Amino acid sequence: MKAIYVITLTLMLGACGQPQPGNTAVFLLVDTSGTYTEELNKAQAILNYLLATLDSGDSIAVARIDSGSFSEKDVIAKATFDQRPSMANNQKRVFKHHMDRFVETVNTGSAHTDITGAILQATEFLNETGAGQKYVLVFSDLAEDLQQGHIRNFPLELGGIHVVALNVTKLRSDNIDPRDYINRLGLWQKRVVEGGGDWRVVNDFDRLDTLIGLNTTDPL
Amino acid sequence: MLNELLLLWSQRPAISLAVWLVLLVTVLYLAREPAHQLLKSTGRAIYRFMRSAARAVAHLEQRALQRNREIVLAQGREATEKFIEREFVRINEIVARDLSHYPALHRELTDAIERLENDYQAATDAPPLPPEWLSVVQTISELPRQGDPVVSSILENIQDEVVSAHEETLKAYQKSSAERHRLLSALQPQWRALAGKLSKTKDVVAITQERADAVDKHMANYEAIRDNEDSIARALMASSMTQFFISGLVLLVAVMGGLINFQLIAMPMAEMVGGNSYTGGFKTSDIAALVIIMVEIAMGLFLLESLRITKLFPVIAHMDDKMRKRMMVITFSILFILAGIEASLAYMRDLLALDREALKQSLAGVSALNAEFRWIPSIGQMVMGFILPFALAFVAIPLESFIHASRTVLGVMTVAVLRTLIICLRLVGGLAHQLSKMLVFGYDMLITVPLSLEKLVRQGINARHESRVAGSAEQPVVLSAEPTDSALESQLADKPRASRRRTKTAAPDTDLAAQQN
Known part of the structure; x- marks a missing residue:
């Protein structure tokens, strides 16, 4: 009888405790510098995959990487999906519409590429959401080209954030010396890991299902 | 440390080991008697302890057996009482419905028989006799005529008179026969009506006889239970086990139905309580769906209890009829409302599925197609959402059987466990005893x-x-105090x-x- 009381009490206390946040927040950074704008349709496909995967209570944001990316002006769209699935579906439709319009309006690429600033912007957003799983998806060739006077050579703070580099295209110089490409990836990995984050590269879009650790089973 | 001890007697391990061995054997030899006693007494103590424990467990087993028997007989007695009560109620209904009209029926039968008797009497065949003088006249008319025309004429007249008298008699007879036939044909429906009434009475009596036989059978069982007979206890135990498995199977089916019901309403519940809300590590929408199903089952229990189909709650069983009927109406109303909610949730689920599918197609860049006959699964889901709560309500019946039968099954399992424990205790005791003997022999081997x-x-x-005894056989015997x-x-x-x-x-x-x- 005593054991039953203990078990009941434990269950009640467990039920009253603050649950661990189970939602996910994703920040997609889209490189709009130079010729990388030609790759935007791929970014659109990734966003569609994310919208189909994320669920009620999850958060998503899309921002462009340009000459100075640490700015709210670069955020194309952001949303935290409603608790009700029907409302969440409507929000997803609106989000997709925003992204489609952005892709249509981008014509020329930016002169410089501020990836660090964009990651900082993403980190700020993700930490504010208080989500259980936080992802920064960097859709870029990872070749940072900072504007004169911009300071970005300081350590990043990416505790608990998964950084995934997507579609890291090879530059012309990489073909001449592939070590540049490897060094570029290594450098970013080092910065992310030293900042407490988790680093991954996904170039094959056929494996998008492994992009983020979400439960993709359809409840319907 | 071990090496130091090993090399205590000599720097050469073999020699030191040999010294240790000699010392050890010597010590063991000197301690042989107490060591033997220690081993034997330990083995014997364990053996006796295990035997005592086995006896105690056997006592428990007997008590459990007795308890099981009492439970089974009590349940059987209660069930038989219910059967007998039900049979008497049926007999009462038959008597009240059919045999209450027996006096009227009896009168009808008597009247019918009387009418039949009268008609039968009236239909008796009595041919009319010819007039008495007719034979005299006929004799005269047959006298020889002897050629006298007057006599001949008189005789012919007499003969004609005789013939006409016969014809009249025949006509009268034919008329009376026709009347008899009419009466007899009127008897036929009366006979049929009488036969029908008698057949009905026979059926009623046969049904009553059948019920009486059933009562006799149950009474025989009841007497056997009262007399605490082994055969009836075994039969009741077997019946209880069968009930346990059958009700368990039905409960399993009900659980499966509950799971389907859960799947039907869990997802749309997110629209009501939020899709990302958690309570104790579980989705609140899932808990809400589960609670609705549980409430439906509880309402079903109360409803069947109010209908006196099950008897799980004595409080409800002891309520007065008015209160019980109120409770019946309330529980049925709640169940009906919940069924309606489930049907609407099922429909919402279908809508959400459609919306989600449309969104996916939109994200994939595929134009949405209007599927034909989409209304069929929608209606199917709604009907299922409405029916399942009522189906789940009937889970109370197998649940009651399961609970009652589980008492017996648990008792049987307890007895089985106790018997296994007894065997294990005896085995351990015997093993310890034999092991102590083996250790004694092992000790001596060392x-x-x-x-x-x-x-x-x-x-x-x-x-x-012996040689000294042989030598002293010739010498006188010397008594000595020393052994x-x-x-x-x-x-x-x-x-x-x-x-x-x-x-x-x-x-x-x-x-x-x-x-x-």
């Missing part, structure tokens, strides 16, 4: 060398003693037997004796 030496010494002493070697030897030889005898008389243990034999 000190084989000194024991062999002792044996040789004893043989030498015996031989010397001789042979006396000591015989005492030593007798000691184990005496010890065994003491042990046996000090603590009689029939099981131990049986095992030793």
Whole structure:
């Protein structure tokens, strides 16, 4: 009888405790510098995959990487999906519409590429959401080209954030010396890991299902 | 440390080990007697402890068996009482419905029989007799005519008169026959009506007889239960086990139905309580769906309880009829409302599925197609959402059977566990006893060398003693207060037997004796 009381009490206390946040927040950074704008349709496909995967209570944001990316002006769209699935579906439709319009309006690429600033912007957003799983998806060739006077050579703070580099295209110089490409990836990995984050590269879009650790089973 | 001890006697390990071995064997040889006693007494103590424990468990087992029997007989008695009560109610209904009209029926039958009798009397065949003078006239008319025309004419007239009288009589007879036939044909429907009434009465009596036979059968069972007969206890136990498995199977089906119901309403519940809300690690929408199903089952329990189909809650069973009917209406209303909610949730689920599918197609860049006959699964889901709560309500019946039967099954399982425990205890006790004997022999094997030496010494002493006895056979006997070697030897030889005898008389243990034999 005593054991039953203990078990009941434990269950009640467990039920009253603050649950661990189970939602996910994703920040997609889209490189709009130079010729990388030609790759935007791929970014659109990734966003569609994310919208189909994320669920009620999850958060998503899309921002462009340009000459100075640490700015709210670069955020194309952001949303935290409603608790009700029907409302969440409507929000997803609106989000997709925003992204489609952005892709249509981008014509020329930016002169410089501020990836660090964009990651900082993403980190700020993700930490504010208080989500259980936080992802920064960097859709870029990872070749940072900072504007004169911009300071970005300081350590990043990416505790608990998964950084995934997507579609890291090879530059012309990489073909001449592939070590540049490897060094570029290594450098970013080092910065992310030293900042407490988790680093991954996904170039094959056929494996998008492994992009983020979400439960993709359809409840319907 | 071990190495230091090993090399304590010599720097050469072999020599040191040999010294240790000699020391060890010597110590073991010197401690042989107490070591044997220690091993034997330990084995015996464990054996006795296990036997005592087995006896205690056997006592528990007997109590559990008795308890099971009491439970089974009590349940059987209660069930038989219900059967008998039900049979009497049926007989009462038959008597009230059919046999209450028996006086009227009896009168009808009597009247019908009386009418039949009268008609039958009236239909008796009585042919009309010819007039008395007719034979005289006929005799005269047959007299010889002898050629006299007057006489002949008179006789012919007389003959004509006779013939006409016969014809009249025949007509009268035919008329009366027709009347009789009419009466007899009127009897036929009366006979049929009478036969129908008698047949109906026979049926009623047959049904009553059948019910009476059933009552007799149940009464025989009841008497057997009251007399605490083994056969009826076994039959009830078997029946209880069957009930357990059947009701368990039905409950399993109900659980599956509950799962389907859960899947039907869990997802749309997110629209009501939020899709990302958690309570104790579980989705609140899932918990809400589960709670709705549980409430439906609870309402079903109360409804069947109010209808007196089940008897799980004595409080409801003891309510007065008015209150019980109110409760019936309330529980049915709640169940109906919940079924309606489920149907709407099922429809919402379908809508959400459609919306989600449309969104996915939109994200994939595929134009949405209007599927034909989409209304069929929608209606199917709604009907299922409405029906399942009522179907789940009936889970109370197998649940009651399961609970009642589980008492018996648990009792049987307890007895089985206790029996296994008894066997294990006895096995452990016997094993400990035999192991102690084996250890005694093992101990002696370790000190084989000194024991062999002792044996040789004893043989030498015996031989010397025998030669001395042979030499002194010719000398006079000398009485001595000191015990001789042979006396000591015989005492030593007798000691184990005496010890065994003491042990046996000090603590009689029939099981131990049986095992030793």
